[in-house]
Amino acid sequence: MIPATARRLLALLPPPQRRSAYWLLPAMILMAVMETVGVATVMPFLAVVANPTDAIGNRYLGAVYHALGFTGTTSFLLFLGAASLAVLVLSNGFAVFVTYLLNRFALRQNHLWQTRLMAAYLGRPYAAFLRADTAELGKNILVEVSEVVSKVLTPMLQLMARFAAAVSVIALLVVVDPVLALTVSAALGSAYALVFLVVRRTLQRLGAERLAVDAVRFRAISEAFGGVKDVKVAGRERTYVDRFRAASERFSALTVTQRVINVVPKYGLEVIAFGGIIMIVLQLLATNHSTATVLPLIGLYAFASYRLMPAVQQMFEAITQLRFSLPSLGVLERDLAVPAGTDLGRSEPTGLREAIELRDVWYAYPGSPPSLTGIDLTIPKNSSVAFVGTTGSGKTTLVDLILGLLTPSGGAVLVDGVPLDAANVRGWQASVGYVSQQAFLCNGTVAENIAFGVPGEEVDEAALRRAAAAAQLDRFVARLPDGYLTQVGERGLRLSGGQRQRLAIARALYHDPPVVVFDEATSALDNVTERAVLDALEAMAGRRTVLIVAHRLSTVRGCDLICLVEGGTIVARGAYDDLLATSPEFRALVQPPRAARRGPEGEPVGSA
Incomplete structure (x- = not known):
């Protein structure tokens, strides 16, 4: 599963990000080596603490002792303690730096994938949106990409980092006591592997269900707020709240189950690890090892466990998160694979x-x-x-x-x-300037809706006023307290139907297009306003091509x-x-x- 998932992730990364991912690997290996060195420096320090005279007689410690000119064990002990602490600080500091690199890479990829997915959706042909669930598209951009980054990409990077750290620590233990080190490693690995084999199908099922439940949550929100007027008039607020509540409750339950599965082995294996250290102490003492001999070895194993247990636990959590969130990776792969139908x-x-x-x-x-x-x-x-x-x-x-x-x-x-x-x-x-029956307005100012998509500093004031006048909107705007800078509200809810329609007509005329299409565009206008708009259209006669889908037949009499x-x-x-x-x-x-x-x-x- 791990190699296949890594290949799938790499296939989704653009070349620059792929190169960044490759550069992260040596940084993670170096972090693992530094952590291992930090663990290794504990044993000499504890050896001197336990038996200063014998420790100095050690070939390696003695060489350091004489080379640096120490004259007493106390100063040598202080030196070893300071050196061990310095290595630990340096190791942890570098680990923080690598963590920063990992998170910067992951969140940068979150931004790039979200942007690519939105561009992919908007690049689809119009016909694709006639059968699309737009709430699901929004969910995929905002939720599923973040799910892939936080539960697939980041765990994959953490898995590699923690694997390198675990291998380094185990290698150190093998040097000290090969049989015991391999026994401990096999026991830990087997325990985690057994738990994963038991829960992997459950995680896959829970992940697929989470994907479906999340879609229900987003659909309930989108429909309730998108049709809030109808919802309130029909008294269906409770219907949508109940629909959201049921999906949200199930989503919470699924997430709880996944998180509990993540940490179950941790608590059991902490007991096993602590019990194992006690057994090692008793076994060594029972075989006539002195306390001075046992203390450095036990200190090494205790500190190694301090480093090894979190690494193995994080590896397990990474694997379970991967399994749980693979359906989200499938969504991202599927939707990014569809070629764009139009230029953006x-x-x-x-x-x-x-x-x-x-x-x-x-x-x-x-x-x-x-x-x-x-x-x-x-x-x-x-x-x-x-x-x-x-x-x-x-x-x-x-x-x-x-x-x-x-x-x-x-x-x-x-x-x-x-x-x-x-x-x-x-x-x-x-x-072409296009005006539909249901005019779409963004949550912005009158000017932003007329110029629609044109950056504020590039708006042509003359074109803005000309279009507003042609749509019989100028007198209405003049009465507004902030004029063209007045906020219209989400979907223009602060305006009447006729005002929204005239604003949409002004938008269609802003760029002075040679062709204007009115698709039921005057259906929401009163007779006086419609007549004024038609007068403006008649003034275009001979200068502009006009296509009209008519609701009122009086609208088309002069065509x-x-x-x-x-x-x-x-x-x-x-x-x-x-x-x-x-x-x-x-x-x-x-x-x-x-x-x-x-x-x-x-x-x-x-x-x-």
Whole structure:
């Protein structure tokens, strides 16, 4: 499991980070050697404490004693104690430095993976988001990447560091007493291995369940706050709190189980280690070893245990964390492996010189029958074209194809005779201003929402005011206490529906695009404001291409061309009066049966 996981992690690291990981290895080995030297310096000190005269007679200690010119055992003892302490301080100081390097590397990787994953998601084609759970995408970025870093990458690094330390300490013990050292090592290793073999499948199951439960938690939060108005009106607050509570409670229980499994061996083996030291003392004394002989050896084993036990325990915890969090690593691998469908940067607008053309276009959503078939349409530059029809007829799908958000299942969408493809679609989209029925507003100022994504220092004040005036928003902004710097709230909740829609229209016009698309964009406006917006659009006649998906048929009366979409195809097209005279389907939209519901201003309710 360990080598395979290490290879999977290395495959996810970019070359610079991979090189950093390789450089960490010698630093960890050096840390292990220094810790072992720290352990080794304890034995000479204790030997002199136990029997100063005999210790100085030792070949190595005696050589140091005479070489440094000591004349008494007290000063020599002080020297050995100070040297042992200095090595320990140096060893621990270097361990702190290596810990800093490990954490800096891990958290840097956390940042890089989170950024890469967000870029990977936003680089997916629009069609992928039609079936995506956005709460899960957010969870993957913020939670699962951190889970991989804290429970897979960091434990893997700690495992290597602790393994090097454990091997060094065991090697020292082997030099002192090979049989006893190997016996202790085998006992410790076997005990931890046995516990891991017992719990490994449980850890894997718990990790997979944690992944699923966390998704439920995030979905409950996303839905509750995203639809807070509906939740409150329907009185469903308790439903979402209960849904979150159940998932959160299970998440806590799973985490508790995993953490307990981590530390179970520690307490049992501490008892075994302490008991083992007592047995060693008794065995040595029983075989006629003197206290002076036993004390340095026991001191060495006690200090070695002080170093070895935490190292082995941390290795076990690292392995259990790895096993528990491997499902998160699988999520990261899966989602980073999907190639981006679009470039993330804003391209230079390509503009529109002649016409937009759809040639025998058809489209089917994945797993569904065709939504559009046999669409042939030419939209000349600076013309106004409207799409009307009943609900589900395919109007918005048709507009999404023109926008380049969807790729035709058959046929082609051409701009100035060039088919839209991955190479040119970003430039085309930069040439289009888009206003949807449900205007998206960020939690920022009026100016930030109109300029949308443009850094504050680069906002064009003249373009800002021009767009606001064209959207009939300028007088409203003038009444605000902070003007264009007024905060609109999350999703524009501090604004009325009409104000949000006009702000979205101003955003679409900010870059002065040659093409503007209104997808049910005037449905939330009152008649007076709608008329003002239409006057602004009519002022664009001959200077801008306008595409409209209409809710109110009065909106499209002045369009050059109206396309009636039914059953996924264009069944009639022409000017308003021509369609009224020749198309029964269009007349049915304009003049619905008496029982049909009428709009708040007495207008027929058209199709979304």
